[in-house]
Amino acid sequence: MFRYFFVLVLAGVVFEFGATGIVADQGGDAIDADIVKHLDSLQPELIDINQDLWAFAEVGLEENRSSKRLVEVLKKAGFKVTEGVANMPTAFVAEYGAGAPVIGILAEYDALPELSQEVIGTRKPAAGRSTGHGCGHCALGTASIGAGLALKHIYDKYKLKGTIRIYGTPAEETLIGKVYMLLAGLFRDLDACLHWHPGTKNRTYFSASKACVSAKFTFSGIPAHASGSPDKGKSALDGVELMNVGANYMREHIKETSRVHYVITNGGGQPNVVPATSQVWYYVRANDHEDMEKHFDWLKDIADGAAKMSRTKVKMQIDTDCHELIPNAPLSKLVLKHLKKVGAPKFDKADHDLARQLQTSIRADFGLKEQKPLHDTIDEFPEKPYRDDGSTDVGDISWHVPTGGLSTACFAAGSPGHSWQNVAAVGSPIGHKGMMVAAKVLALSAAELLQSPAQLQAAHADFQQRMKGRSYTTLIPKGQRAPKSIR
Numbered sequence: 001m002f003r004y005f006f007v008l009v010l011a012g013v014v015f016e017f018g019a020t021g022i023v024a025d026q027g028g029d030a031i032d033a034d035i036v037k038h039l040d041s042l043q044p045e046l047i048d049i050n051q052d053l054w055a056f057a058e059v060g061l062e063e064n065r066s067s068k069r070l071v072e073v074l075k076k077a078g079f080k081v082t083e084g085v086a087n088m089p090t091a092f093v094a095e096y097g098a099g100a101p102v103i104g105i106l107a108e109y110d111a112l113p114e115l116s117q118e119v120i121g122t123r124k125p126a127a128g129r130s131t132g133h134g135c136g137h138c139a140l141g142t143a144s145i146g147a148g149l150a151l152k153h154i155y156d157k158y159k160l161k162g163t164i165r166i167y168g169t170p171a172e173e174t175l176i177g178k179v180y181m182l183l184a185g186l187f188r189d190l191d192a193c194l195h196w197h198p199g200t201k202n203r204t205y206f207s208a209s210k211a212c213v214s215a216k217f218t219f220s221g222i223p224a225h226a227s228g229s230p231d232k233g234k235s236a237l238d239g240v241e242l243m244n245v246g247a248n249y250m251r252e253h254i255k256e257t258s259r260v261h262y263v264i265t266n267g268g269g270q271p272n273v274v275p276a277t278s279q280v281w282y283y284v285r286a287n288d289h290e291d292m293e294k295h296f297d298w299l300k301d302i303a304d305g306a307a308k309m310s311r312t313k314v315k316m317q318i319d320t321d322c323h324e325l326i327p328n329a330p331l332s333k334l335v336l337k338h339l340k341k342v343g344a345p346k347f348d349k350a351d352h353d354l355a356r357q358l359q360t361s362i363r364a365d366f367g368l369k370e371q372k373p374l375h376d377t378i379d380e381f382p383e384k385p386y387r388d389d390g391s392t393d394v395g396d397i398s399w400h401v402p403t404g405g406l407s408t409a410c411f412a413a414g415s416p417g418h419s420w421q422n423v424a425a426v427g428s429p430i431g432h433k434g435m436m437v438a439a440k441v442l443a444l445s446a447a448e449l450l451q452s453p454a455q456l457q458a459a460h461a462d463f464q465q466r467m468k469g470r471s472y473t474t475l476i477p478k479g480q481r482a483p484k485s486i487r
């Protein structure tokens, strides 16, 4: 095919005019401007998607309508979508383009139990559901899909090379989706992976998180009349209680930064029957996976001891094992550069009013100090990686490929995670504004990675350096499939 071009040198800047229009200069300013413009045009649609996911509020492994909503949008845009990956019906991989480099963006969309809330500044559960997006994953999934759409737009227009992948990762709250997707072989061919999370601040993720194992211990005893013939019974609940006592004694002798928490998911039927079955669900966390494994070994001994003491039997089921996040300096800096370019969300008076109302309730419950309602500035790059005290299954990906991300203000300043206040904020224009900034930053960062082998090399070198002396091990039994449900 006949193709012509001529080169115009103007004030030291080189543009090529060809049959495909302006081929961007190395800085990619035209591409960047196009990404922002395209996402601005998609804003009404993205807000609709966020509101749908917000209202569906489906908990992990049950995100049927949410994942379908996202998949439909990606398919319509021309992405090749594979659903039900890693034996999870609500997990998907959407791909556009071909060849190297391969850049991944992560989407999450699961909600939390007991957090139903309307979009108002005072506590009022929304009618008809008990769940809510207290972690803002409705915006998380939507912005990542939005970034995918913008990338596809510039990929076609500027004839870019490489592959864009959007991963639909279910059940983040129970640290399941990405772990099992990784064990199924996904993510490993990525050159870089990008992610984001709604938060109270605007910052790049130059951070680490805690490793976490999730396991259930089921004790079995012998039922009997609790008053008439207690001597004929063996209480499974005794096993659970003794185990918890042991775990609480262990607590003092592990690192202060480690965490052990549990809920009793089955404590028996009623008091006049010696419980034949009882179950306790544990999360054990530590800053390093290696420490977490040691704590968990100890906990298993405690469970065995409790079974011996109560003359019951105990069975253990590991649901998941997730690793701490490995930071990546070049990717974090790249993301921060684009976050600064886009700018923090621009909140208006209505946003400030809602945030102030939400803060009032937080102040009453948790003693929050007086502070501005919403963060509208961008944090500078930290001197060393900061530590998030939670866990994320993004960690497992970061052990295999360079991974970087960001957080934008979608919640009132000072809000605790997993709170009804966050459900209200992320369903309001506060969340929408944070979400749009995140979509732009993800798309701009991914676009630069598609075009810059030097950035990818730097990210890879940093990754290799940080992974020295680490090797990925998992407590999940070999060949175990993702659970069908978690409760």
Ligand SMILES: [Zn+2]
Pocket: 135, 136, 137, 172, 197
């Ligand atoms: Zn979350």
